[in-house]
Every structure is written in structure tokens, then in C-alpha cells.
Amino acid sequence: MSYRELQEQVYEANMELQRRNLVVYTFGNVSQIDRDLGVIAIKPSGVSYEDMKPEDMVVVDLENEIVAGTLRPSSDTRTHTHLYRHFETIGGITHTHSTYATAWAQAQQSIPCLGTTHADFAYGGIPCTAVMSDSQIQRDYEEETGVQITDCYKDRSPDEVPMVIVAGHAPFTWGKDAAKSVYHAVILEEIAKMAYLSRTLNQGVEPLKQAIVDKHYLRKHGKTAYYGQNN
Numbered sequence: 001m002s003y004r005e006l007q008e009q010v011y012e013a014n015m016e017l018q019r020r021n022l023v024v025y026t027f028g029n030v031s032q033i034d035r036d037l038g039v040i041a042i043k044p045s046g047v048s049y050e051d052m053k054p055e056d057m058v059v060v061d062l063e064n065e066i067v068a069g070t071l072r073p074s075s076d077t078r079t080h081t082h083l084y085r086h087f088e089t090i091g092g093i094t095h096t097h098s099t100y101a102t103a104w105a106q107a108q109q110s111i112p113c114l115g116t117t118h119a120d121f122a123y124g125g126i127p128c129t130a131v132m133s134d135s136q137i138q139r140d141y142e143e144e145t146g147v148q149i150t151d152c153y154k155d156r157s158p159d160e161v162p163m164v165i166v167a168g169h170a171p172f173t174w175g176k177d178a179a180k181s182v183y184h185a186v187i188l189e190e191i192a193k194m195a196y197l198s199r200t201l202n203q204g205v206e207p208l209k210q211a212i213v214d215k216h217y218l219r220k221h222g223k224t225a226y227y228g229q230n231n
Helices: 003-019 077-086 099-107 116-121 134-138 141-152 178-201 210-218
Strands: 029-034 039-042 058-061 066-068 092-095 163-165 171-175
Touching: 003 029, 003 039, 003 058, 003 066, 003 092, 003 178, 029 077, 029 178, 039 077, 058 077, 077 092, 077 141, 077 171, 092 178, 099 163, 099 171, 099 178, 116 178, 116 210, 134 141, 163 178, 171 178
Parallel strands: none
Antiparallel strands: 029 039, 029 092, 039 058, 058 066, 092 171, 163 171
């Protein structure tokens, strides 16, 4: 893939965030990696969606050095590159401050799997990271945000739960490419909203029983999946 093709795909994914009403003003960012080239393209920092063009997407290597583009990359770039280095199966990352998912982040709570909609997309609860320590804040803040996330996934698969809540901050989602990571950001916001409403209606609601979680997740994912069409 050429840098231009990578920039165009990342531009379209970022614009989808705006179309889906997951961002306001300059909030949020999407990136995608080309592992053969060892680079990612990511939204530029502080540029409004209305003003962005494909060529504005900044291409950096996995050490955060700019290799193409004239603008500064997103301030969250080091979080993205950290995740790409540690989650080797992912190809795209989305970061938003969408309302309901961010509310869970500010409440510093994981989102429990309360129903089958959730189970269709994430195998179990959507974790909330630990709160960042003072020493982490004093180091490379954006890199340490990535550490928060990867620490949270030491005992879970990023492929089975492609979304996370960063305590006090906001959500990150990922997928096989930029477009899929945005898709997961849209899904996460709906799951977060449903969970909030469910907890409001019944504060003592219990997580969905495991047998139903297994059924709904596995019918859409893995070797025995049968949901959708075989193309």
C-alpha cells in the first residue's frame, strides 16, 4: 500500500466518526497501520473535521517519527503506536470521547455484559483500566496511556474484547483496519448507553449468564460461527 492509499483510508475513517456523531470539534482520532511498511497514518492534531483533507493525515513510524506529511500528528499518537507494538493482530485504532462510553470512563467502571447485544461484539465485560499513577503522569503521558491499556489486557485477548475504557479519560477501540475500529467505536457507544440505562432501571442487574454470552459471541466469531453469509 502506498502512503497516499493509507492516508485516504484513514481520512475516510476519521470522517465516519463525525458522520456517526461520535466527535465534536477536533475531538477524537483514527489511525491505521501498514505493517509491511512499518508505518501508521493518523489524524493531525487540532484540525477540525470540516477542514481536513486526505493529504493532511500524518504518516509516522512505530518510533513516532514523521515520515510523510506537513502537520503535527495527533497528540495521542504515542498511545496508538504503543498499542500497535503490543497488539500484533490489530490494524486500526479509534479514540473518541463519545458521551456514554466516556461517562463510564469518568465513573472509572468497567461495562458489564448485561445482554446479548454486548455479547455479540465483546466476549465478557469491557474493562476499565487502572487510574494512571503520578509517576506515569510525570513520564510520557500518552505512552503511559498505552501502558494502562496493555496492562489491562495481560489476561484477556484484544481480539475478543476490541474495546476498552481508560479510567478518567475515554474509550479506545480497534480492529483489523481503521474502518473496523470505527465500527467498534460506534458499537461501544451503543453498548455503553444500553448498560447505563439498564443500571438506571435496575441498579442490581446481574451480568448475563455465561452460557448465553458464549452462544452469542461464538455464533458470530471463531471457527464455529454461523451468523451472516459465507462469502
